[in-house]
Amino acid sequence: MFVVEMEGITKRFGSFVANDGIDLRVKGGEIHALLGENGAGKSTLMNILFGLYEPDEGNIKINGKSVTISDPNEAVRLGIGMVHQHFMLVEPFTVTENIILGKEPRRMGFLDLKRAEEEVRRLSEQYGLQVDPRAKIRDISVGMQQRVEILKTLYRGADILILDEPTAVLTPQEIDELIEIMKRLVREGKTIIFITHKLKEIMRACDTVTVIRRGKMIDSLPVSETDENRLAALMVGRDVSFTVEKAPSQADEPVLEVEGLVAKDNRGLEAVRGLDLTVRAGEIVGIAGVDGNGQSELLEAITGLRRVDAGVVRLSGKDVTNRKTREILRAGVGHIPEDRQKRGLVLDFSIGENLALITYYQSPFARGIRLCYPEIFAHAKRLIEQFDVRTPDERTAARALSGGNQQKAIIAREVERDPDLLIAAQPTRGLDVGAIEFIHRRLIEQRDKGKAVLLFSLDLDEILKLSDRIAIICEGKIVGWVDPETVTEEELGLMMAGGKEEGAKP
Amino acid sequence: AGCGSGQQGDQQGADQEAFSAGMVTDTGGINDESFNQTAWEGMKRLKEELGVDVKYLESKRDADYVPNLSRFAREGRDIIWGIGFKFENVIPQVAKQFGDAKFGIVDSNLGGNIPPNVVAVTFKEHEGSFLMGVIAGSMTKTDKVGFIGGISSPLIKKFEVGFRAGVKAANPDAEVKVAYAESFDDVAKGRSLAQNMYNNGVDVIYHAAGGVGKGLFNEVKTREKGKYWAIGVDMDQSSLAPDHTLSSMIKRVDVAVFEVTKQVKENKFQGGKEVELGLKDDGVGIAETTSKHVPEDVLKKVEEFKQKIIKGEIKVPSTEEEFKSFQ
Amino acid sequence: MNLFVRANRQSPLVLAIVSVLLGMLVGAILMVLAGYDPVRAYSALFRTPFTQSFDIGETIRTISPLIMTGLAVAIAFRTGLFNIGAEGQYIIGQLVAVIVALKLSLPPVLHALVAMILGGLAGALWALLPGILKATRGVHEVISTIMMNFLAFYLSNFLVRSWLSSGADSTPMIPESASIRWNVLTDVFANSRIHLGIIIALLLALFMHWLLWRTTVGFEFRAVGLNPHASEYAGMSVRRSIILSMMISGSFAGLAGATEMLGTDEYLTILTFFNGLGFDGIAVALLGGNTPLGVILAAVLFGILTYGGGTMQFEANVPFEVIRVVFAAIILFVAANVTGWIVERFRRERRVKEDA
Amino acid sequence: MPDLTALIHSAVLYSTPLILAAIGGLYSERSGVVNIALEGLMIIGAFTAAVITILTGNPWIGLAAAMIAGVLMAIPHAVASITFKADQVVSGVAINFLALGLSVYLVKYMYEGAGKTPTVPELFHQVPVPLLSEIPVIGPSLFNQFPTTYLAYLVVIVTYIVLYYTPFGMRLRSVGEHPSAAETAGINVIQMRYIAVMISGALAAAGGAGLSIAIGSEFGQTTVSGQGFISLAALIFGKWHPLGVLGAALFFGFSVSLALIGQIYGWTQVVPSEVLSMLPYVLTLLALAGFVGRSEAPAAVGKPYEKGGR
Ligand SMILES: Nc1ncnc2c1ncn2[C@@H]1O[C@H](COP(=O)(O)OP(=O)(O)OP(=O)(O)O)[C@@H](O)[C@H]1O
Ligand SMILES: Nc1ncnc2c1ncn2[C@@H]1O[C@H](COP(=O)(O)OP(=O)(O)OP(=O)(O)O)[C@@H](O)[C@H]1O
Ligand SMILES: [Mg+2]
Ligand SMILES: [Mg+2]
Numbered sequence A: 001m002f003v004v005e006m007e008g009i010t011k012r013f014g015s016f017v018a019n020d021g022i023d024l025r026v027k028g029g030e031i032h033a034l035l036g037e038n039g040a041g042k043s044t045l046m047n048i049l050f051g052l053y054e055p056d057e058g059n060i061k062i063n064g065k066s067v068t069i070s071d072p073n074e075a076v077r078l079g080i081g082m083v084h085q086h087f088m089l090v091e092p093f094t095v096t097e098n099i100i101l102g103k104e105p106r107r108m109g110f111l112d113l114k115r116a117e118e119e120v121r122r123l124s125e126q127y128g129l130q131v132d133p134r135a136k137i138r139d140i141s142v143g144m145q146q147r148v149e150i151l152k153t154l155y156r157g158a159d160i161l162i163l164d165e166p167t168a169v170l171t172p173q174e175i176d177e178l179i180e181i182m183k184r185l186v187r188e189g190k191t192i193i194f195i196t197h198k199l200k201e202i203m204r205a206c207d208t209v210t211v212i213r214r215g216k217m218i219d220s221l222p223v224s225e226t227d228e229n230r231l232a233a234l235m236v237g238r239d240v241s242f243t244v245e246k247a248p249s250q251a252d253e254p255v256l257e258v259e260g261l262v263a264k265d266n267r268g269l270e271a272v273r274g275l276d277l278t279v280r281a282g283e284i285v286g287i288a289g290v291d292g293n294g295q296s297e298l299l300e301a302i303t304g305l306r307r308v309d310a311g312v313v314r315l316s317g318k319d320v321t322n323r324k325t326r327e328i329l330r331a332g333v334g335h336i337p338e339d340r341q342k343r344g345l346v347l348d349f350s351i352g353e354n355l356a357l358i359t360y361y362q363s364p365f366a367r368g369i370r371l372c373y374p375e376i377f378a379h380a381k382r383l384i385e386q387f388d389v390r391t392p393d394e395r396t397a398a399r400a401l402s403g404g405n406q407q408k409a410i411i412a413r414e415v416e417r418d419p420d421l422l423i424a425a426q427p428t429r430g431l432d433v434g435a436i437e438f439i440h441r442r443l444i445e446q447r448d449k450g451k452a453v454l455l456f457s458l459d460l461d462e463i464l465k466l467s468d469r470i471a472i473i474c475e476g477k478i479v480g481w482v483d484p485e486t487v488t489e490e491e492l493g494l495m496m497a498g499g500k501e502e503g504a505k506p
Numbered sequence B: 001a002g003c004g005s006g007q008q009g010d011q012q013g014a015d016q017e018a019f020s021a022g023m024v025t026d027t028g029g030i031n032d033e034s035f036n037q038t039a040w041e042g043m044k045r046l047k048e049e050l051g052v053d054v055k056y057l058e059s060k061r062d063a064d065y066v067p068n069l070s071r072f073a074r075e076g077r078d079i080i081w082g083i084g085f086k087f088e089n090v091i092p093q094v095a096k097q098f099g100d101a102k103f104g105i106v107d108s109n110l111g112g113n114i115p116p117n118v119v120a121v122t123f124k125e126h127e128g129s130f131l132m133g134v135i136a137g138s139m140t141k142t143d144k145v146g147f148i149g150g151i152s153s154p155l156i157k158k159f160e161v162g163f164r165a166g167v168k169a170a171n172p173d174a175e176v177k178v179a180y181a182e183s184f185d186d187v188a189k190g191r192s193l194a195q196n197m198y199n200n201g202v203d204v205i206y207h208a209a210g211g212v213g214k215g216l217f218n219e220v221k222t223r224e225k226g227k228y229w230a231i232g233v234d235m236d237q238s239s240l241a242p243d244h245t246l247s248s249m250i251k252r253v254d255v256a257v258f259e260v261t262k263q264v265k266e267n268k269f270q271g272g273k274e275v276e277l278g279l280k281d282d283g284v285g286i287a288e289t290t291s292k293h294v295p296e297d298v299l300k301k302v303e304e305f306k307q308k309i310i311k312g313e314i315k316v317p318s319t320e321e322e323f324k325s326f327q
Numbered sequence C: 001m002n003l004f005v006r007a008n009r010q011s012p013l014v015l016a017i018v019s020v021l022l023g024m025l026v027g028a029i030l031m032v033l034a035g036y037d038p039v040r041a042y043s044a045l046f047r048t049p050f051t052q053s054f055d056i057g058e059t060i061r062t063i064s065p066l067i068m069t070g071l072a073v074a075i076a077f078r079t080g081l082f083n084i085g086a087e088g089q090y091i092i093g094q095l096v097a098v099i100v101a102l103k104l105s106l107p108p109v110l111h112a113l114v115a116m117i118l119g120g121l122a123g124a125l126w127a128l129l130p131g132i133l134k135a136t137r138g139v140h141e142v143i144s145t146i147m148m149n150f151l152a153f154y155l156s157n158f159l160v161r162s163w164l165s166s167g168a169d170s171t172p173m174i175p176e177s178a179s180i181r182w183n184v185l186t187d188v189f190a191n192s193r194i195h196l197g198i199i200i201a202l203l204l205a206l207f208m209h210w211l212l213w214r215t216t217v218g219f220e221f222r223a224v225g226l227n228p229h230a231s232e233y234a235g236m237s238v239r240r241s242i243i244l245s246m247m248i249s250g251s252f253a254g255l256a257g258a259t260e261m262l263g264t265d266e267y268l269t270i271l272t273f274f275n276g277l278g279f280d281g282i283a284v285a286l287l288g289g290n291t292p293l294g295v296i297l298a299a300v301l302f303g304i305l306t307y308g309g310g311t312m313q314f315e316a317n318v319p320f321e322v323i324r325v326v327f328a329a330i331i332l333f334v335a336a337n338v339t340g341w342i343v344e345r346f347r348r349e350r351r352v353k354e355d356a
Numbered sequence D: 001m002p003d004l005t006a007l008i009h010s011a012v013l014y015s016t017p018l019i020l021a022a023i024g025g026l027y028s029e030r031s032g033v034v035n036i037a038l039e040g041l042m043i044i045g046a047f048t049a050a051v052i053t054i055l056t057g058n059p060w061i062g063l064a065a066a067m068i069a070g071v072l073m074a075i076p077h078a079v080a081s082i083t084f085k086a087d088q089v090v091s092g093v094a095i096n097f098l099a100l101g102l103s104v105y106l107v108k109y110m111y112e113g114a115g116k117t118p119t120v121p122e123l124f125h126q127v128p129v130p131l132l133s134e135i136p137v138i139g140p141s142l143f144n145q146f147p148t149t150y151l152a153y154l155v156v157i158v159t160y161i162v163l164y165y166t167p168f169g170m171r172l173r174s175v176g177e178h179p180s181a182a183e184t185a186g187i188n189v190i191q192m193r194y195i196a197v198m199i200s201g202a203l204a205a206a207g208g209a210g211l212s213i214a215i216g217s218e219f220g221q222t223t224v225s226g227q228g229f230i231s232l233a234a235l236i237f238g239k240w241h242p243l244g245v246l247g248a249a250l251f252f253g254f255s256v257s258l259a260l261i262g263q264i265y266g267w268t269q270v271v272p273s274e275v276l277s278m279l280p281y282v283l284t285l286l287a288l289a290g291f292v293g294r295s296e297a298p299a300a301v302g303k304p305y306e307k308g309g310r
Helices: A042-049 A072-077 A095-100 A113-126 A142-155 A172-187 A199-205 A228-236 A295-302 A325-330 A340-344 A351-355 A373-386 A403-416 A433-448 A460-466 A489-496 B035-050 B062-075 B090-097 B125-139 B154-170 B187-199 B210-221 B253-265 B288-292 B296-311 B320-324 C002-010 C012-033 C038-051 C053-078 C086-103 C110-137 C141-164 C183-188 C197-214 C216-226 C228-233 C238-265 C277-287 C292-316 C322-336 C338-355 D004-030 D038-056 D059-083 D088-110 D138-142 D147-165 D167-177 D179-184 D189-213 D227-237 D242-265 D273-292
Strands: A002-013 A016-027 A031-036 A057-062 A065-067 A080-083 A160-164 A191-196 A208-213 A216-222 A254-264 A270-280 A284-288 A310-315 A333-336 A421-425 A452-456 A469-474 A477-482 B020-024 B053-057 B079-083 B103-106 B118-123 B144-149 B175-180 B204-208 B229-234 B245-251 B273-277 B284-286
Touching (some): A002 A042, A002 A191, A016 A031, A016 A042, A016 A057, A016 A191, A016 A208, A031 A172, A031 A228, A042 A080, A095 A113, A095 A142, A113 A142, A142 A172, A172 A191, A172 A199, A191 A199, A199 A228, A216 A228, A228 A433, A254 A295, A270 A295, A284 A433, A284 A460, A340 A403, A340 C228, A351 A373, A351 A403, A433 A452, A433 A460, A477 A489, B020 B035, B020 B253, B053 B062, B062 B079, B062 B090, B062 C238, B062 C292, B090 B103, B090 B118, B103 B253, B125 B144, B125 B154, B125 B229, B125 B245, B125 B296, B154 B175, B154 B204, B154 B296, B187 B210, B187 D242, B204 B210, B210 B229, B253 B273, C012 C038, C012 C322, C012 C338, C038 C053, C038 C292, C053 C086, C053 C183, C053 C197, C110 D273, C141 D227, C141 D273, C197 C216, C238 C277, C277 C292, C277 C322, C277 D088, C292 C322, C322 C338, C322 D059, C322 D088, D004 D147, D004 D227, D038 D059, D038 D088, D038 D189, D038 D227, D059 D088, D059 D147, D059 D189, D147 D242, D167 D179, D179 D189, D189 D227, D242 D273
Parallel strands (some): A031 A208, A080 A160, A160 A191, A284 A452, A284 A469, A333 A421, A421 A452, B020 B053, B103 B118, B118 B273, B144 B175
Antiparallel strands (some): A002 A057, A057 A065, B245 B284
16 A cells, blocks of 8 residues: 555746656655665655645656645645654754644643643654754754754654755764664654665665665565665666775874864854874875764864964964964865865856965966956866866856766865865765766875865764774863774774763753 | 816926026925924915926936026026025035026025025024013923923024023023934934923923924823923924924914016016024014913913024023033 | 847847847936927937037046046956945045045146046045955944944034044135146036046956956956855865955055045035945946946946936926936846846747748 | 933934835835935925925825826836846936936926925824823924834834735845745745835935925925935945845934024034034945945845846
C-alpha cells in the first residue's frame, strides 16, 4: 500500500525544468531514500509535496486519494510534515515557541505556554528526542535544532515525514542518533522520506531508494538489492571512484603557528581559549569538531577578521597577530570561507569581479586607484577555463551560478593566488560527488606543491580522507591529535564530544 | 472649483488698461491668519473699492521669492508687494532688475537703502505693544506676565521690548517672563509655553508669534475664566478665546497696502522712502473688543499713555539698548 | 502594443518613462476630481519651463541642486547606506559657504572657489560623524543622520542670529567676489538666477561614474554595499568604505548647499523648516536607479515638474502640491515595477489567447 | 528650578504622538516591513483629524476618521512593498511625498487656496483621570492629559501583551524574523504583513491626529514637520520593543520640553535657546554612541518575502 504517490510531476522555473515527469511511490512504514546530485530536483519535488510549490503537471495521491496540495496547511492536514534542508526555525524564539508556531494552544485567547511546554516535553520523551523546551534556538546545537524540526512535524500530527538532507550538518554520533530516531518513528507507524547524498546512510537506514538525475526519475529499487557503487553510478550517470589518490606527506617547516590563542565570539563570550596549533608546509591538517566549538572564531582570528585577545599567530615565522585581514592575506594566506554565498562572494558582482575580489587593487587589475576591467575579465576567463567553472561568461552575475560552480570560483580565486597557507572551511558542504572530487583533488595538489593546508569540516569522511594529521577541537581548545590512518570514526566522534554524554550544548 | 476668491475674476490676466497689483506672500502662505492674510484683505478692498486687478502668489521656499516677484514684474503689474521682512534681501535685487516696475515691502526698511522704485512700509509695533504692556501690567493679579515670541529677530524684539516697557510703566513690580518658540507655526510649542507660564503664576500672556499664538489661546480657553488672560496680535484675535482675551495689538497691514497702492494708482508714488506707521497714523492700535474685559479705569490709563506717545512725551523703546535707558 | 511590449522588456528607461506617464495620469485624475483642468495645467507646466529664456534659466537652476543631492543619496546607497541626512549636510554646506563669503575677503573667483570647497568639506564633515558611528559602533545611519539634520538646522539658525547678523533673521548679501553667477549665463537667460552650480553638478556626476566604476575605491564601495561580509573576508576595510562613502555623499550635499547659497540665494535666513532638497534627492536617486546618468535625468524631470508646477499654479490655479502627488506616484510605480507587471499581464493574456 | 510636574507633563505631551507613531512602526517592522512612511502616515492622520473635526465638531469622530485614513494611506505602501516587492524604503519615501502632497492639495482645494486649515473649533481637552491624577507629582503630569495620551498608554500596554502573550503577536514576530519558517508553519506571511502595515497606519495617524486636534489646533504643511522621522528614531532607539520605544519617545519628549521650558526659567540667559534646542539630538547621538550601541533589527526587516524562497 502506497501512502504517497506522485505521478508525472513537472515543475519549471522560467524555462528551467527542475522536475521533469517524476514518479515517486512511497510505501507506508518505510524509510524511503531520495537520492540525487545537487540540483537534481529533490527539494523541489518535496516542496511540491509539502504545498510550497504548485506543480505545472502531474498529480498526487495520499493514501490512495487524489489531492491538490495548495499550501503547507493543506499538507499538514494530510499528515505530511517536512524538515527543510535549510532550517525553518526562528532564532530568537524558544524551542517550544518554534514548535507551536501556527498551531498555538490558547487559554482565553492568550498563548498557553505552560501547556505547550508540557506537550513538547511529552512528545520529546515519547520519541526519545531529549530537547529542552525552554532553550532558545540560537543557544542550541545544530543537531538539537534538527530534532526541534522533527518535533514540529510530530506536534502537528504528521504521519509522513520528509527529511531534506538532515545529516549534512551532523556529527557521526548525531547521525547515529538520528537514524535511531528515524527507526523509532517508523516503529511508531510513521513513514519517512529521507533525502541525502550520502550513500552509506542509505545503505544503513533505508528500505527503498529513488534516484533522481537532472530532474528526471532514474530508478526506484529496494536498498537490499543494490550497493554503494551502483547507486553512485545511477546518481551521477557514470562510475565514480571513492578514494582519493594521495601520496604520503612531505611535511616541512611550520607555516602557521598558533600559540595560546584567545578570542571571543559575537556575544562576547570566550570561544577560543588558549589554543595551540601548528601547520607545516606540505601537509593537510584537519580540524575535527562539533559545530560551535570555536572553529569559526579560530579561523577568523587567524585571518584578522576577529580580535585576538591573547596569544600569537605566526605565519612563516612572522608575527601577524591582530594584523589587518588584507595584510594577512598578502602575507600568503588563502581562505575558502565556510558560507560561500554570505562570505565568499558578492553575488551581484560579475564572476569576473568576484575572481578579483581580493586582488583588485594590485597590478595588473589596478594602476594607482584606477581599475583596469579588461585585465580583470581576461584573468577571469583564464581561471574559468582552468578550473572548469560552468558559467555563460565572465560577466554573468555570480548569483546565477550553481552552488558547486560558485564554490569552484572561490577555489580558483584562492588557489590562484598561490598562498603558503590555504584555509578551507566546509569546502564541499552541500556539493555533489563530482564537485567534491574536483575540490579534494585541488586541495591535495596544493599540499603536494609544498603548501600548508588547514581544513575545517564537519564531514568526518572528508577529514579522514584528506588530512595528514587531525586535530580535535572542543570548547575552544585542541584536545588531541590523531593519525587518520589509524583512528576510527567512532573514536574521533567520542573525542569531539569531549567526553560529554551528548554533544549538544556548546 | 474653490480656489482663492480673489483669483476668480482675473483669470484673463492683466490686460494693459486696468490698473493691476500683485502680492507675493512669504512662506507663511496666504491664510496665515497674520500679515499675509491681512495684506490680502487690503488687496481685496482695492479690488472692491477701486476696481484694481489683484492677484497673489504663494512662496513654497525662500528661493521662490525672486521668480514670483519677477513673474509679476514681467506681467507688467503696476505695483508688486513683497509681504514680510523675508523679502528684505530680494526686493532690492529684483527692483534693480526691473527698474520700471514699482515694488512695496512690508515690515522692513531695507536697512535704509531703499531703491527709488520701492516703498518700504514699517510699523511701530513697539508702540502698540507698549499699550498691551500697560493693560497686562494693570490687569495682573500675580505681578507676573508673559511674552511669547515667534522666531527671535529685531522685529519681534520690538514687540517684546515695547511690551516690557508698557508693563514697567504701568506696574513696576511686575515681572515679565519671556520665551521664544523659534517658530511661527508650531501650535504645540505655543501651548506648552503658555501652559508652563500659567503654571508658574503668570496670569496674562501676550504673544507675537503668528500661528504659535494659537497654542496660547487653546491653552487659556481651558483655564478658569477671569483669572487667566491672553493678548493677541496683528488682528483682533478675541474670537479665538472670547472669554479669555483681554485685547489684541492691531497692525494695519491692510491699510498700508491699500493706501500705498492707491497712491500709486493716483500717480503719487513715493519711491525710495520708508513709510513708518505708528499709533499716530493708526498703523498700529488696540482691538475694539478690548473694552469687553478691561475695566474703564485701565482703558483710561491706556488712552493717557497713547496720547503721550502720540505727542512724543513718551519715547517707546524698540531695542534692548533703548530699553535699558527707558526710565 | 507589440512594439511597446518588446521595448519594455529591455530598457529601464522605457520603464521609467511609462511610470512617469502613469504618475502624471494619477495627477490628472486628482485634478479632474477637484474640478481643475488637467490639460491646461499640464500644458502650463510643460510649456513655461521651455518657452522663455528666463524660465529656462530658472529651471536649470532648480535642477542643479537636485542633481547634487540625488548623487549624494545615490553614492551612499551604492555602499549600502541610506543617507537621509543630505538635508542637514546641505544646510551645513550653505552655512559654511555663506560664512566664507561674508567673513573672508578674497579676490573674485578664488573667493567663490574657497567658499564652495569649504562648503563641500563641511558637508563631508557633517556626514563623517554618522559614518564613524556606523562603522565603529554600528549605529544605524538613518537615526544618526536624522539627528544631524536637526543639529544642522539649529546650528545654522544660531550662527545666523548670533554671528552672521546682529540679531536679525538673515545675513547680509554675500559680496560679488563670492558669487558663482556668471554674467554670460545671466545675460543669456534674461537675468534669471542660473549659476555655475549646474556645471559643478554635471562634473560631480562624471566624478561619481568614474569613482564607482573605474577605481578601486568604487569597487570597494559597491562590494561593501552588496555584501559587507564577503568584502571583509576579501580583506577590504568595510569601515573605511562606509566612512569614505558617507563623506563623499556629504560633500555632494554640502556642495549643493554651497552652490545654492553662492548662486541662487546669496544670503542665508533663519530656517523655519527643512527645504526638502535632501528628501527630493532621495526620490531623484531612486528614480535614477542610483546611477549618475539616471540621477541627472530624474533631476531634470523633477526640476521641470517643480518649476513648471509653480507656473501651473499661477496659470491654471491648480495647487502646486499635485506635483508632489505625481512625484510620489512615479516613485511608487518605479519601485513596484508596476509597468513591468502590466506588461507581464499583457504577455500572459496574449499567450493564453495564442495557445487557445 | 522648574517644577517637575510641569516638566514631566510637557514631556508626556510631546512624546504622545511619537509613542503612537513609533508603536505603529513597531508593528510594521516586527512583521518585516520597514516603515519610513511614518511621517506621511502622521501627516495624513493630522490632516484627516483636523478636517473631519471641523466638519463634524467632534474630535472623537476626527480621531476615528484619521485612523481609517491612516490605514488607507498605508495600503499603497503594503501593496508596493509586499505584493510588488518594491524596496520598502523607497516605497516609504513615496508615501511621505504622497501624504504631504495630497493633504495640502486637498486643504487648498477645500479652504480656498489656504495653505492650512482654519482653526479646529472643538479640540480634545485635557481630562484628569479620577484618583490617579491625585498622586503627587506624577499624578497631575501623567494623568491630566489629552485622550490621545491615554490612548498612547493603552497602545503600549496592549502592544506589549499582544506581542509576547498572544498567538497573533508570536506569529507577527516570527514573520519578521523568519518568514519562510512562518509560512511552513502555516502562517500567511503576506496577510500578516498587510495587517501589520495597516495597524501601523492607524496608529501613526492617531499620533498625527494628536498634533492637529489635541496639542495643536490646525493642519498645515508644517504640522508634523519631521516627527515621523523622530518616531522612527525612537523605534530604533527603543530596539523594536514596546517599552523601549516608550522610553525612547519619552526621552525625546523630555528633551524637547526641557529646551522649550528652560527659557521660562531664564536658562537662555546662560545658554542660547538654539543650543538648548539641539539638546535632544545631541543626547540621542551620545546615547547611541555610548550605551545603546547596536540595536538588532528584526532579521527579515526590509526583505520582500518570496514564497518558497530560500
Ligand atoms: N525558486 C527557484 N527558482 C528558480 N530555480 C530554482 C528554484 N528552486 C530550485 N531551483 C532550481 O531547480 C533545481 C532543482 O533544485 P532543488 O533544490 O530541488 O535541488 P536538490 O536536488 O534539492 O539539490 P540539493 O542537493 O543541492 O539540495 C536547481 O537547479 C535549482 O537551482
Ligand atoms: N537566482 C538565480 N538566477 C538565475 N539562475 C539561477 C538562479 N538560481 C539558480 N539558477 C540556475 O539554476 C542552476 C542550478 O542552481 P543550484 O544552486 O541549485 O545548483 P545545483 O544544481 O545544486 O548545482 P551544484 O551541484 O553545483 O550545487 C544554476 O546553474 C543556475 O543557472
Ligand atoms: Mg545546490
Ligand atoms: Mg535540496
